[in-house]
Amino acid sequence: MEQKTNYKLHEVANGVPVKMWTNGVPVEDEAQKQLENAARLPIVFKHIAAMPDVHYGIGATVGSVIPTFKAIIPAAVGVDIGCGMMACKTTLNARDLPDNLGPLRSAIEKAVPHGSNPKRMGRDKGSWETPPDETDAAWAKLVDEFDAICEDYPRIKNTNNHKHLGTLGTGNHFIEVCLDEAGAVWFMLHSGSRGVGNAIGTHFIELAKKDAQLHQRNLPDQDLAYFEEGAQYFGDYVRAVGWAQKFARANREVMMQRVVAAARKVITKPFEAHVEAVNCHHNYVSRETHFGQDVLVTRKGAVSAKLGELGIIPGSMGAKSYIVRGKGNPESFMSCSHGAGRTMSRTKAKKLFTVADQIAATEGVECRKDADVIDEIPMAYKDIDAVMDAQKDLVEVVYTLKQVVCVKG
Template sequence: MTTFPQSLPGSSAPVRMWLPTHELEPTAADQVRAMSRVPGIEGIAIMPDAHAGKGAVVGSVIAMRDAVMPSAVGVDIGCGMTAVQTSLSLADLPDDLGPLRKGIEGAVPVGFSAHSGHAPILSNPHHRRLRARTDRLFGSFERLTAPGVNTLEGRAIAQCGTLGGGNHFIEVCADERGLVWLTLHSGSRNIGKSLAERHIEKAKTLEWNAGLPDPELAVFIRNNPDGTVADEWNNYMRDLFWAQDYAALNREVMLATVQSVLASALPGVKFWDRVSCHHNYVAKENYDGVDLVVTRKGAINADRGTHGIIPGSMGTGSYIVRGLGYELAYRSASHGAGRRLSRGAAKRQFTIDDAATQTAGVECRKDAGILDELPGAYKDIESVMSYQADLVEPVARLTTLLCVKG
């Protein structure tokens, strides 16, 4: 029986892995070793969905002291998931979910599409609080510091409540009891990307980053030599936390929109408490009395009692989980199944026939545009869950019925 955590030979800082060492691809292992040599690194936890990323490994938790690595957060700042259980059961759903999918696709812009201004749902008097939250967030837009972003406010408003592309999705699922859930996955859209790219490029110019093995590992250090807080640090942290708030708001606006579509199709539906979690983000946390900056790059908070969402892939469903607060993992768990094939490899390997086979029973697109997102491009979610049994406990296993992809 495999025991966790495992270590990674050749690392300079402590690395604890919830993945068998031989299952970590060589490129990802080299990235972890390079990450362990970055100034300010306190330790790294590798989740069971880990795979190579740009600079930093996807599926890693990076704990730093008075330092932060902007490219580890990546360009989709605050990307994460939201789920809500409904009052519906499987028996309440129509046999043909096609019209419901088309209704969702018609209400939530996907890919590069956006609203013409604020999302229409924000004009609904039932969502006054959500509109007030939106107004508060954009009331602080002018305080963002990254060069040139002042021209992007209109686009950020129009993209709030939109899905985007890649691995983002909206799903209708059912749990083991036959109860229906809504889940969605998205992040901070173009504004998060623009903020991230500008700060990453700034970090690469700083003198202490000159000797790094990969410029993508560039960091901001909190303090100047005289002990004052560095402007670059303050600027990045301000923009970062704004983008994380935007990502959470984006998901809330989308969820309200999808709930409205479902309520129109199935009047009388009710929605219970939601679960929401970032999985590309930074948090200030304390471990053993030490204040640390923790970056979860493809990982969720799994503090004791905290609920989170761990998706598999389109067609394989998701888990609702409860955190167990494992300190050695920096109270974290995986953010999904993790890619097994790169997007390019998946597009070369799979066909439209594979799309039909691998998504059988799921109401979704079955065209060439989803080949890189097929279940076969991802690791087995059940194996991933088994490796992190001491990090989270399952609360519900969701099976996908309908999937909208960006």
């Protein structure tokens, strides 16, 4: 039986087509142009898949799935390598939470460093001064490979690596306490490879651009510079990006341990966590087989959605989030969206909305409601319900989550 498809086919002159799961959701002209530029690269295999949260990004379009043949585009992976989500279902129910959620939020904020401050302000509040045991244990599994990478690329060593492991970061990174439809309590968080991933991504993007000046004359956008298999930096990048993805996964696991331990200090009822747990990247590259061909698939703001595979699609602060099960749709390279997707820049959101708007939009959520988080206001994002409807041939919803506590980076 043929699988029903829900995409629009966008033909690109001198390039592969773009299949767009964007029925009922807006797409900016700039994002469309970025997709077309990527589609014209000679290394792209078959077509590009655009998810319903697609929007303009630095380097490549956020919400895009780009399969490449024997080549890799560092700027498409980006600098928040391995950024993704983790969610844990607990044995707690809504009635087990305290009436005042302020102390729970405070406990989580104390347990996990978050945010950042300018270098001139002294020690970075978003890193550990003395890493806890959980961080040390996770770093011990990563350090040998990191040291080997640093022998070839010493500038990557002078980064916040060990001291950033188990920390949240800034921007749209968050930790939430959520309730599902049955009232079960979940912990959910969003973060990536922090400063060290940024250093790896930035360094190899620069190398790719220099390489392109020598070998790739007709790039539609210099940010789409790529390494071909067998080239000088290809193997080094694959090794470094693979390590950063391991760091990102471990970062989320350490934070989740810290969040659960913090919650146990505030919630008096004993509980189990990890009843069901999902840990998935949404900014990464992996070797996969599609349409009978071994390819490198870069998901920039997209989640793997193989048949039966669990994933996480968060809304914005104040909106619903979803635990989903993949349908293994081959046309999207077995992928789905990574969230709602922005409809406007952070700068525009800060100009357009006020603290009063933020307070109204996050009513019922224990979270910051000040001028510094207006750029994360729900209205700066696409309607998550429309986004989910546009990809109903890619995933099915298993749980719908609504946050009651939100900690922003």
